[in-house]
Amino acid sequence: MIVEDQHLMRLALVHELQAAIPACVVHAAATIATALELIEANQFALILIDPGLPGYDPRSEMDRLQTISTVVERTPAAIHIVITGAESAQEWEEVRTIGVAGYIAKNSLKPGTMTAILQTIADHGCCVGLMHETSMSPEVYHAVLSPREQELVQWMMQRPANISRKAIYDQLGEHLNIDAASAERYYKRARAKLLKFGQLPESL
Amino acid sequence: MIVEDQHLMRLALVHELQAAIPACVVHAAATIATALELIEANQFALILIDPGLPGYDPRSEMDRLQTISTVVERTPAAIHIVITGAESAQEWEEVRTIGVAGYIAKNSLKPGTMTAILQTIADHGCCVGLMHETSMSPEVYHAVLSPREQELVQWMMQRPANISRKAIYDQLGEHLNIDAASAERYYKRARAKLLKFGQLPESL
DNA sequence: GACGAAAGTGACGGCGTTGTCCCTATTTGC
DNA sequence: GCAAATAGGGACAACGCCGTCACTTTCGTC
Numbered sequence: 232m233i234v235e236d237q238h239l240m241r242l243a244l245v246h247e248l249q250a251a252i253p254a255c256v257v258h259a260a261a262t263i264a265t266a267l268e269l270i271e272a273n274q275f276a277l278i279l280i281d282p283g284l285p286g287y288d289p290r291s292e293m294d295r296l297q298t299i300s301t302v303v304e305r306t307p308a309a310i311h312i313v314i315t316g317a318e319s320a321q322e323w324e325e326v327r328t329i330g331v332a333g334y335i336a337k338n339s340l341k342p343g344t345m346t347a348i349l350q351t352i353a354d355h356g357c358c359v360g361l362m363h364e365t366s367m368s369p370e371v372y373h374a375v376l377s378p379r380e381q382e383l384v385q386w387m388m389q390r391p392a393n394i395s396r397k398a399i400y401d402q403l404g405e406h407l408n409i410d411a412a413s414a415e416r417y418y419k420r421a422r423a424k425l426l427k428f429g430q431l432p433e434s435l
Numbered sequence: 436m437i438v439e440d441q442h443l444m445r446l447a448l449v450h451e452l453q454a455a456i457p458a459c460v461v462h463a464a465a466t467i468a469t470a471l472e473l474i475e476a477n478q479f480a481l482i483l484i485d486p487g488l489p490g491y492d493p494r495s496e497m498d499r500l501q502t503i504s505t506v507v508e509r510t511p512a513a514i515h516i517v518i519t520g521a522e523s524a525q526e527w528e529e530v531r532t533i534g535v536a537g538y539i540a541k542n543s544l545k546p547g548t549m550t551a552i553l554q555t556i557a558d559h560g561c562c563v564g565l566m567h568e569t570s571m572s573p574e575v576y577h578a579v580l581s582p583r584e585q586e587l588v589q590w591m592m593q594r595p596a597n598i599s600r601k602a603i604y605d606q607l608g609e610h611l612n613i614d615a616a617s618a619e620r621y622y623k624r625a626r627a628k629l630l631k632f633g634q635l636p637e638s639l
Numbered sequence: 640g641a642c643g644a645a646a647g648t649g650a651c652g653g654c655g656t657t658g659t660c661c662c663t664a665t666t667t668g669c
Numbered sequence: 670g671c672a673a674a675t676a677g678g679g680a681c682a683a684c685g686c687c688g689t690c691a692c693t694t695t696c697g698t699c
Contacts (some may be wrong), residue, residue, distance in 0.1 A: 237520065238449070240467040241574075243443035249578040256634050261571040269573050283520070285542060285566055316441065316487070316520060337441040338489060350643055362489055367465040369473050370445075373455040374460070397636070397674065413658050419677070430460050581686055601644070617688050622646070630647095646695070655687085659681080666675065 232273070233259045234266045234280040234302065235314065244279055244314065251345035252277075263287075263298060275309045277349075278302060280294070280346070281337075283316055295322070300329050310352060316338065318361055327357065338362040375428050379423035382407075387418055388432070436477070437463045438470045438484040438506065439518065444541070448483055448518065455549035456481075467491075467502060472510070479513045479554075482506060485541075487520055496526070504533050514556060517543065529562065542566040543578055579632050584625035586611075591622055592636070 233248065235241040238261075243255050257272060260266040263284055269275075280302055282295035295315075303311050312333030313326055316424040323334040332352050339360040351358035368389060372381060383403065390399055397411075400418070404411035437452065439445040442465070459472050462477060464470040467488055473479075484506055486500030499519075499522050507515050508557035527538040532573055543564040555562040571591060576585060588606065594603055601615075604622070608615035629635040 237444070238545045239447035240441070240444055240540070240545060243447050245576045247443070249697095252578075253631060254578050259574040259576065265571055265573050319605045337443070342446060369461040369469050370450045371657095372453065372461040372463065373456050374456070379657070380592055384504065389489040395674070409658060412660085414661085417657090419675095423677075428458060583687070599644070614686065616690085619645095620689080621687090623645095627647070640699105642697105642699085644696085644698100645695080648677105648693080649690105649692085651688105651690080654686085657682105657684080659683105661680085661698085662674100664670075665690105666673100669671090 232266065232269055232275045232280045232309075233257060234261075234284070235259070235264070235280070236261050236281065236284050240281075247340075247342065247373075248277075248279070249346040251349055263301065266302060270302070270305050275306055278306060278309045278311050279314050280311065281316070296325060296329075299326055299331065303330050304400075312348070312358075313315065320361065323359055332356065333358045333360075335360040336362045371432065373425060373428075373430055375424050375430065376421055379417055379425065383414060383418045384421050384425075398421050436470065436479045436482045436513075437461060437471055437620070438465075438467070438482070438488070439463070440462050440465050440485065440488050440544050444485075451544075451546065451549040452481075452483070454547065467505065470506060474509050478502060479510055481519050482513045484515065485518050485520070498531075499526070503530055503535065507534050516552070516556075516562075516628055524565065527563055527565075527631060536560065537562040537564075539564040540566045575636065576633055577632075579628050579634065580625055583621055583630065587621045588629075589619060590604060 232242060233244050235244055239263065241259050241325065248257050249255060258269050259434050260269055260274070261284075268279075274429070280299060282298045287294035287298055299311075299313060307330075310333075311331045312335060313323075313331055314337060315322075316337045318336040318338075326334060333348060335348060335358070339362055342348070342412060348358050348360065352379070357376055365379070367368075370385065376384065386403060387396065387399060396418075397417075400411040400414045403409075403414040422431070437445060437448050439448055443447060444519075445463050445465065449463060453459060462473050462479070464473055465488075482587070486501055486502045491498035491503055503515075503517060511534075514537075515535045516539060517527075517535055518539050518541060519526075520541045522538065522542075523539040530538060537552060539552060539562070543566055550562075552562050552564065574589065575592065576586070578587050580588065590607055591600065591603055594600070600619075600622075604615040604618045605612075607618040611618070
């Protein structure tokens with residue numbers, strides 16, 4: 232079950248969870264009230280919860296903790312992970328004492344990370360992901376590209392000047408489990424598309 | 436350009452924007468520093484910005500406003516939309532005076548809403564979407580279903596008891612611009628899949 | 640018993656993405 | 670100058686999703 236009030240984030244979490252756990256069923260609630268309804272009617276194995284729900288003051292530490300403990304108390308059989316936009320090491324210490332297994336900052340939650348988080352919990356019993364201030368390089372998204380093509384372009388644009396494109400193809404081939412030659416043709420097709428639509432960045 | 440620190444939300448906003456504006460190029464930054472880099476190198480037509488960035492205190496109204504005005508001042512030609520997780524009517528009044536056209540709560544931002552927001556700004560010059568406390572009905576997501584099938588199941592589960600399924604098929608046909616008969620077969624295929632995987636909810 | 644609503648199955652063409660393979664110029668580096 | 674790297678093109682089968690069409694059976698109700 233996922234408890235999160237922001238629609239887009241809720242959707243994203245659903246997809247992350249589905250990507251991490253094949254053939255699963257995910258229930259989602261936007262409010263505590265809805266979450267409690269779901270708890271009444273179902274048995275959950277895993278619960279993601281964001282304590283910043285409407286109706287509660289997100290600045291009030293008490294409201295946040297109460298939101299979490301309300302859910303945790305009613306679902307003793309589940310594994311609980313807190314997904315928060317305003318994380319603090321102190322809050323993690325507090326929620327772990329009431330039985331929460333994971334404490335993840337929305338900042339540090341990247342696409343595909345969910346698998347690693349669940350694995351860490353399975354291995355060590357808990358998992359913490361506080362904000363890591365990696366000054367991200369800028370991202371560019373072109374609507375005309377398919378996801379694969381998009382990914383190839385992203386990689387290629389981060390290429391240091393002293394690395395040959397061929398080396399990138401090899402890296403990608405290994406990383407995506409495809410032929411390096413295929414990666415090369417993806418990049419070329421992507422480049423052709425961008426050229427066709429006049430969207431070619433000068434960094435290429 | 437999108438300025439948003441949470442990866443998943445940033446990704447979601449990119450997709451929303453791409454869905455609303457066909458064949459567009461979207462640049463994304465996770466920090467103010469990255470955003471300013473992008474501003475130096477590009478001319479943007481539309482900028483989405485979340486004032487709750489790391490390094491600034493999200494509780495400090497001054498930090499939030501400064502984040503926004505820093506970007507707005509450097510991009511006078513662009514349309515600016517603030518996307519915030521902690522909205523207030525007062526903050527909207529303040530940012531509109533410095534030239535922000537839209538003020539949208541993450542709470543009220545649903546998939547597909549971006550088109551309407553941009554249209555409203557085009558028509559009236561500005562658009563406000565504060566939190567609307569519609570107590571959402573619970574959602575269920577099955578990983579084995581395709582998006583269409585998922586959508587059909589979602590609609591069917593919200594069906595009041597006194598409405599025939601056939602009426603739902605008609606509604607869906609109209610809503611999705613497909614045959615009511617096709618909608619019926621989607622639902623049936625979805626149900627067959629759920630039955631096969633033992634994920635059939637009792638509300639069916 | 641007849642009729643309509645609902646359930647259960649099978650099949651088809653179109654489309655986009657994916658991953659593969661092949662061929663040819665042009666440019667770069669040693 | 671020669672070989673490797675880069676740029677550019679076209680074609681292919683496989684797969685999944687979408688939308689459509691056809692057929693059978695069961696159930697409840699009037």
